[in-house]
Structure formats: C-alpha cells, structure tokens
Amino acid sequence: MPEARFTAACVQMRSGRDPAANRDAAVAGVRAAAARGAAYVQTPEMTSLVERNRERLFAHVTTEDRDPTLAALREAARETGTVVQVGSIAVRAGDRIANRAYLIDADGGILAAYDKLHLFDVDLPSGERWRESATYTGGTCAVVAATPLAAIGLTICYDIRFPGLYRALAEAGAEVLTAPACFTRQTGAAHWHILQRARAIETGAFVISAAQGGIHEDGRETFGHSLIVDPWGRVLADAGGDEPGIILAEIDLAQVADARARIPSLQHGRAFTVERIGRPVVPAQ
Numbered sequence: 001m002p003e004a005r006f007t008a009a010c011v012q013m014r015s016g017r018d019p020a021a022n023r024d025a026a027v028a029g030v031r032a033a034a035a036r037g038a039a040y041v042q043t044p045e046m047t048s049l050v051e052r053n054r055e056r057l058f059a060h061v062t063t064e065d066r067d068p069t070l071a072a073l074r075e076a077a078r079e080t081g082t083v084v085q086v087g088s089i090a091v092r093a094g095d096r097i098a099n100r101a102y103l104i105d106a107d108g109g110i111l112a113a114y115d116k117l118h119l120f121d122v123d124l125p126s127g128e129r130w131r132e133s134a135t136y137t138g139g140t141c142a143v144v145a146a147t148p149l150a151a152i153g154l155t156i157c158y159d160i161r162f163p164g165l166y167r168a169l170a171e172a173g174a175e176v177l178t179a180p181a182c183f184t185r186q187t188g189a190a191h192w193h194i195l196q197r198a199r200a201i202e203t204g205a206f207v208i209s210a211a212q213g214g215i216h217e218d219g220r221e222t223f224g225h226s227l228i229v230d231p232w233g234r235v236l237a238d239a240g241g242d243e244p245g246i247i248l249a250e251i252d253l254a255q256v257a258d259a260r261a262r263i264p265s266l267q268h269g270r271a272f273t274v275e276r277i278g279r280p281v282v283p284a285q
Contacts, residue, residue: 006149008040009033009248010210010226012239015050016217017285019060022048023069025244026086027076033246034080040251042085042210043073044226045099045157045182052188052218054135057090057097064091069090070102078108083147087114087180087210088156096137101154101180103145111147114154115139118162125186150175150181150253153205157181160195160209163202170203170266175256177205181222182212185242188223192267193235201233204259204266206251213242231259254265 011029015022026043033041048069051057064070069089077084086102099116117139119132135213142165143154154173159165160179169177177199183192187213200207206229213224224242228249229235236249 004254005250005252006039007037007248008206008228008251009036009038009042009246010208010223010228010237010239011041011043012211012213012226012243012245012247014046014214014216014222014244015044015046015048015212015244016263017049017056019048019069022050023072027072028070029244029246030076030084032078032243033248034082036246036248038082038248040083040085040147040208042087042178042208042209043182044087044212045180046212047087047089048071050182050212050216050218050220051219057135061090061092061097064100067091071207073102074104074108074281075108077104077106081106083111083149083180085152085180086153089135095139097135098139099132099136099156099261101156101178103147103152105147105226112143112145112154114143114156115141116156116159117142117165118158120158142172144169144172144174146238150206150251153177155179157183160199161191163199166199166203167266167269170205171269174203175205175253176251177203177207179209180211181209182220185221185223187226192223192225193227193238194227196227197233197235200229200231202265204231204256204263206230206256209217212237213239213244231255246247 153169
C-alpha cells in the first residue's frame with residue numbers, strides 16, 4: 001500500500017548544451033533533495049539537453065539504453081533510495097526523437113516511461129516560433145504508474161493545456177499528476193500558475209512540476225517557478241523565479257480523498273454531444 005505521507009521535491013534547472021554538465025547538475029539535485037528528506041524527486045523537461053538547433057540536438061541524442069543521464073539518475077535513485085522522475089530526456093525514435101519521461105524506483109529500476117503526447121507547434125506574439133513536430137514524434141498513450149508512494153500520472157509541459165488528459169489520468173486512479181516543463185517565459189508569465197492550479201482543482205490531485213528557468217545557451221528563455229500544488233489548488237511550494245534550486249513539500253494523500261469527497265466532479269461527468277445552431281461554425285484548428 002502507498003505511504004500516507006511523503007516529501008516530494010522538484011529540482012529546478014537551467015540545462016544547457018553540455019549533456020555531461022546537465023547530468024551532473026541533475027544528479028546533484030537528486031542527492032541534495034534526498035538529503036533533505038525527499039522520498040520522491042522530479043527533474044524538468046529536457047533534463048539532459050536544451051538545444052533548439054536540430055543538428056546539434058541529434059549529435060548528442062542516443063537510444064534509451066545508452067543514455068548517460070538516464071543511467072546516472074537510475075544510480076542516484078538507487079544510492080539515495082528515492083523515487084526519481086526524470087522530467088524528460090530526448091531519445092532516438094527512428095529518424096526522429098521522443099521527448100520521454102521516466103519514473104525510476106528506489107532500486108534504480110524503470111517503473112514507467114511516457115512520451116509527450118502534445119507537441120508545441122506555436123507562433124508567439126513575441127516572434128518566437130516553435131515546431132516540436134519537426135523534430136519530435138508524439139506519444140500515443142497516457143500513463144499512470146503505481147509506486148510505493150502514490151499513483152502518479154505522467155505528462156510533460158504543453159500537455160498541461162489539455163485538461164481532458166488530466167481528468168482521464170485521475171479517473172484511472174492518479175493521486176499525483178506531474179507536468180515537468182521547459183515553459184517559455186512569455187507563456188509561463190501568463191498561464192503557468194493558473195494552469196497548474198486548475199488541473200489540481202479539476203481532478204482533486206496533487207500537481208508536481210519541476211521547471212527549467214532562465215536564459216539558456218541556445219538562446220531560449222524559460223519561466224522557472226517549479227511548483228507543488230495540493231488537491232484544493234493551494235500552492236505548497238514555488239521556486240519563486242528562474243534560478244536553479246530545490247523546492248520541497250509534504251504530500252498527504254488523505255487530502256486527495258478529502259478534495260474529491262468535497263467536490264466529487266470526477267463522479268459527475270456525463271457523456272454529451274455538441275449541437276451547432278445557426279450560421280456555419282468553423283471548428284478550431
């Protein structure tokens with residue numbers, strides 16, 4: 001049976017173009033969090049490499065079984081006796097790359113893996129243009145993993161904008177939802193906190209999201225503000241900015257049952273159809 005309470009931690013990072021340096025920073029973060037009592041530690045999306053140049057990215061990416069960051073974090077989990085969630089790393093998937101999260105148990109074994117479902121293809125008002133689908137292959141399967149601590153639902157970054165995914169994970173038993181991210185500063189300042197709190201409130205689950213923060217070597221700027229939110233939508237821990245560091249909070253699973261009993265919306269969902277009335281409506285693309 002899962003523990004009723006445990007301490008969770010997020011390692012906020014500013015990953016750059018050197019996978020070895022990023023690996024060492026992630027391992028140091030896991031060890032530091034474990035030393036402060038964390039039983040579960042999460043790193044951000046793109047833990048091992050933040051690189052927008054496709055050729056440079058492919059030059060560093062290998063298959064999962066050969067990835068040095070994954071191997072090092074598996075060893076760190078084993079050494080510290082913690083459950084470690086690697087927010088994501090880029091791994092080879094045919095002629096493209098998968099943006100893949102890993103959940104590692106306290107013995108260093110891989111409990112679960114998840115490929116990011118929703119790819120970030122947007123043109124921002126600032127002029128930033130992102131086309132993840134040009135490089136990455138999207139996943140097709142949502143994942144809830146049973147751990148000794150809690151049932152954990154895995155998502156990544158842009159997934160946070162798709163509430164149906166989180167409802168499905170909660171309905172499948174997830175008590176803790178995760179959305180490790182490499183959120184742009186512009187979109188993060190507008191929406192990050194709201195989206196994290198909304199997903200927690202809608203599902204009556206904890207939401208834990210480690211983030212990248214600051215100006216990276218490839219020129220992108222990310223928002224930071226790693227967050228741990230309780231099932232009532234209260235922020236338990238916030239990194240407070242974009243500097244690398246660690247945040248911790250106590251996770252009390254009794255709060256999941258309490259929130260879901262107070263507002264039982266997961267039980268009240270109903271199937272419905274949408275009827276279009278009047279002049280033709282152009283569906284959203």
